[in-house]
Amino acid sequence: AKARGRNGYRFYAMSMTGEGVERLRLETWLRRSLEKNEMFLNYQPQVEIDTGRLIGVEALVRWNHPELGLVPPARFIPLAEDSGFISQLGEWVLAQACRQMVLWQEAGLVVPKIAVNLSVRQFERGTIVFTVGDILRRTGLEPHRLQLEVTESLIMNTGDALQYINGLHALGVSLAIDDFGTGYSSLAYLKQMPVQTLKIDRSFIKDIHADANDEAIAIAIIQLGKSMNLAVIAEGVETDEQAAFLLRHGCNQAQGYFYSRPVMPDDLLQRWRP
Ligand code: C2E
Ligand code: CA
Ligand code: CA
Ligand code: CA
Numbered sequence: 001a002k003a004r005g006r007n008g009y010r011f012y013a014m015s016m017t018g019e020g021v022e023r024l025r026l027e028t029w030l031r032r033s034l035e036k037n038e039m040f041l042n043y044q045p046q047v048e049i050d051t052g053r054l055i056g057v058e059a060l061v062r063w064n065h066p067e068l069g070l071v072p073p074a075r076f077i078p079l080a081e082d083s084g085f086i087s088q089l090g091e092w093v094l095a096q097a098c099r100q101m102v103l104w105q106e107a108g109l110v111v112p113k114i115a116v117n118l119s120v121r122q123f124e125r126g127t128i129v130f131t132v133g134d135i136l137r138r139t140g141l142e143p144h145r146l147q148l149e150v151t152e153s154l155i156m157n158t159g160d161a162l163q164y165i166n167g168l169h170a171l172g173v174s175l176a177i178d179d180f181g182t183g184y185s186s187l188a189y190l191k192q193m194p195v196q197t198l199k200i201d202r203s204f205i206k207d208i209h210a211d212a213n214d215e216a217i218a219i220a221i222i223q224l225g226k227s228m229n230l231a232v233i234a235e236g237v238e239t240d241e242q243a244a245f246l247l248r249h250g251c252n253q254a255q256g257y258f259y260s261r262p263v264m265p266d267d268l269l270q271r272w273r274p
Pocket of ligand 2: 058
């Protein structure tokens with residue numbers, strides 16, 4: 001409501017629906033979020049189920065706006081993608097995540113791997129391979145410790161996806177297919193791509209004990225991963241029953257509230273530093 005008095009907002013407010021105004025306001029604020037230091041990263045541990053060992057973390061972006069408070073990524077990532085701001089934001093996330101790996105190491109915690117989400121829009125400019133290479137050089141993080149998470153729709157909807165993914169692979173970073181099973185993927189693509197990891201989507205894990213279909217899908221993904229020599233990690237693991245199920249069916253990697261919520265860098269250090 002406050003923003004409405006500012007330049008031009010009143011005009012737009014009269015001609016747009018409430019939703020449109022809200023969207024425009026968010027978009028304007030979003031564009032300034034980086035310079036105002038409103039963005040930060042949380043990190044969610046990825047663990048080996050049988051040993052409880054830390055095998056990696058996923059970087060998850062957070063937006064703390066002075067008026068709105070914490071805005072969930074589900075609300076601002078699509079907006080950032082539509083407006084093109086995601087290129088800038090994504091680059092910031094990558095650099096920040098890589099820097100954090102070095103900081104943890106200096107503080108005595110070697111996190112084996114950091115996973116960073118990439119959006120389809122970050123591939124469209126054709127500079128993604130250069131950008132990632134540059135950030136690795138600048139931060140000094142070993143390429144094999146960076147994993148990029150891409151979705152099936154990113155792969156299917158990007159014209160030169162294979163070329164970029166080969167380029168990223170050549171840098172020495174690894175690739176994971178996020179939310180696996182929810183998109184329109186072609187298994188033929190999977191065969192061509194230098195991908196190392198499949199992430200089973202949370203939607204299949206959630207009701208794994210009650211829903212025979214979810215159970216069958218999870219098992220099928222684990223088998224597929226095995227036969228293609230890919231690592232398989234389950235996301236959204238919230239109970240020890242789910243973890244036990246995964247282990248029983250040959251999946252030994254998990255991420256989810258059962259192990260830890262996404263946390264601040266210092267919390268991760270406190271919990272995992274030897
Ligand atoms: P995602 O990549 O599938 O990330 C996993 C989401 O599941 C995260 O939500 C995480 O907090 C949540 N989660 C993890 N474990 C559990 C669990 O046990 N139970 C439940 N209910 N949820 C769990 P978050 O952080 O809100 O992020 C939502 C989505 O926003 C992400 O889904 C990802 O698609 C996107 N996102 C987040 N950070 C970035 C980023 O830096 N770049 C891009 N392009 N997208 C991002
Ligand atoms: Ca992800
Ligand atoms: Ca995911
Ligand atoms: Ca998911």
